Amino acid sequence: xxxxxxxxxxxxxxxxxxxxxxxxxxxxxxxxxxxxxxxxxxxxxxxxxxxxxxxxxxxxxxxxxxxxxxxxxxxxxxxxxxxxxxxxxxxxxxxxxxxxxxxxxxxxxxxxxxxxxxxxxxxxxxxxxxxxxxxxxxxxxxxxxxxxxxxxxxxxxxxxxxxxxxxxxxxxxxxxxxxxxxxxxxxxxxxxxxxxxxxxxxxxxxxxxxxxxxxxxxxxxxxxxxx
Ligand code: APR
Numbered sequence: 001x002x003x004x005x006x007x008x009x010x011x012x013x014x015x016x017x018x019x020x021x022x023x024x025x026x027x028x029x030x031x032x033x034x035x036x037x038x039x040x041x042x043x044x045x046x047x048x049x050x051x052x053x054x055x056x057x058x059x060x061x062x063x064x065x066x067x068x069x070x071x072x073x074x075x076x077x078x079x080x081x082x083x084x085x086x087x088x089x090x091x092x093x094x095x096x097x098x099x100x101x102x103x104x105x106x107x108x109x110x111x112x113x114x115x116x117x118x119x120x121x122x123x124x125x126x127x128x129x130x131x132x133x134x135x136x137x138x139x140x141x142x143x144x145x146x147x148x149x150x151x152x153x154x155x156x157x158x159x160x161x162x163x164x165x166x167x168x169x170x171x172x173x174x175x176x177x178x179x180x181x182x183x184x185x186x187x188x189x190x191x192x193x194x195x196x197x198x199x200x201x202x203x204x205x206x207x208x209x210x211x212x213x214x215x216x217x218x219x220x221x222x223x224x225x226x227x
Contacts, residue, residue, distance in 0.1 A: 004079040004224070005163035006072060007181055009086045011170020011195055015214040016063040016091055022172050028052075037145045046138070050129055053141040057107050058125040060089045068169065068194075068213035069095035071221040078225050079165070084156045086171060086178050088143050101156050103178050109142035116151075153177045160184040165224070168193040170213050173201065192220065 010020035021028060028036065035041055036052040073096040075081045083092050083100045088107040092100045105111075112118035112133030119142050120133070131139045144150055156178075160166065166185040172195075173179040182203065185191060191206040194217060198210040209216045 001078075001080045002164040003159075003162055004075060004081045004165045004167065005084060005159050005185070006075075006081065006167045006169060007084045007086070007171060007178065008092070008169045009171025009173075009178075012068050012085075012213045012217075013063065013066075013087055013089050013091055014170065015066045015068070015212060016089075018059060018063050018089060020170070022174070028056075034146060037143070038147055039145055040147075042140060042145070046140075047129055049140075050127060053107060053143065054126050056088075057122070057127075057141075060091075060107055061125055063089065063091065065091040065095035066214045068217035069097070071218040073097050075221050075224060082159045084159065084178075084181065086175065101152050101159070103144070103150055103152050103156060105141070105143035107141060107143060110139040111142040113138045113140050150177055156181055157184050161186070163189050165190045165192070167191075167220070168195070168203075168206075169217060170195060172197075173203075194220065 014020050031052060036049055042049045069091050072083060076098060081099065083097050085092055085100060085102055086104050088105050090106060090108050108122055109119050110122050110127050112135060114135050114137035118133045127139060127141060133139055160181045161184055163185050166189050168182065192209065193201065193203060193206050194209045194211065194213055195201060196210055196212055198208040
């Protein structure tokens, strides 16, 4: 079975109503990401960080997977598919994809402030100050903040090394190490990029599809299933 590796970013969830980062002038619900998505922000003002993610978690729970998420599930009928996502929403999970690597964490989970390997499901949209892990430490969102290690990057890199087809959907490829994954894909692999701004993104030997994901991805999947 041929292996397809898909890397997705905020753009695939845009048509599910979730804001992208750079299309909103780099503000996240009006916040500068560096004021809410860094370990410094968490130690400076944990209540604000907790509130920020509670707001975002609420929007994620209200959002639904769109046609692009569901089309990627259909790819599994004929291919060995791995989704590598920079998104912290759970829309790929809810659409039914089987193998998902979250590079930047998952907003529906919390993690111990003392040991990031201790993670817990969050029921509902609120994670409160005072909620503790089994070690008695405060629970924080299970999200990789700027400046923190990206534990899943090795696993993602290995997948890219063996890709026969590599599909990039809805990411500006601005944030490393995620953005560097495309360089690990074998030269002989077929590369495809879906993004309305595709023509502005410089990348070599890659098929550009300058359209929205919810329109273009179902078409692309149909083509790949009929190959
Ligand atoms: N369909 C496909 N692509 C879209 C759509 C759409 N409907 N709408 C916007 N896009 C594209 C934009 O043109 C842009 O290239 O999605 C991309 C979104 O890029 P960013 O906002 O930079 O989001 P992303 O690449 O996921 O950001 C990476 O940066 O802020 C950090 O940790 C955060 O994971 C995030 C990382």
